[in-house]
Amino acid sequence: MLCLSALLLLSACATPEWLRPTAHRGDAKDVPSTTEGAETSAPKAPVTAAPVPEMARTVDDFDTTTAKDRAKAQQVAPGGKDLGLTIATLGAAGEPGFWLKTPLVSASGKGRVVYAQSGKEVQVDLIPIEGPKTAGSRMSLGALRLIDAPLAGLTEVRVFALD
Secondary structure (H helix, E strand, O other): OHHHHHHHHHHHOOOOHHHOOHHHOOOOOOOOOOOOOOEOOOOOOOOOOOOOOOOOOOHHHHOOOOHHHHHHHHOOOOOOEEEEEEEEEEOOOOOOOOEEEEOOOOOOEEEEEEEOOOOEEEEEEEEEEOOOOOOOEEEOHHHHHHOOOOOOOOEEEEEEEOO
16 A cells, blocks of 8 residues: 555646657657647747757746747737637647647637736737537636736637738
């Protein structure tokens, strides 16, 4: 019983799968990603942030955006087409940049996200995923941090297309 209790305690201390870099999840080429599998084949917008270090462990380690990247993302163009509200959760923490993967768009493009609770907004790359318009969205770590949204919760945001 003592050994079993110790094993359970140790497993509770492990880094969650979604927070580990890809290199520590096994051979990613052979295992389909469950969170990314619903994406359409639309090309991803270019990412300016550096890749996540292999030994990343903290939120600051995973958020590789620079001060210049953050300042640019906060220079949001006003207006745009209001696509509606969506509930966003933290997307792949190891995927750098400012993006929102959402069923509210059918093609990749530029957009902005407004978080009413903080009054902050951020410019993001809008990336389509399959699902009904009422389905949730996934937002990058960098974008969630800029709008002061909780990283482990459900965040209601208003989405605008800028293209």
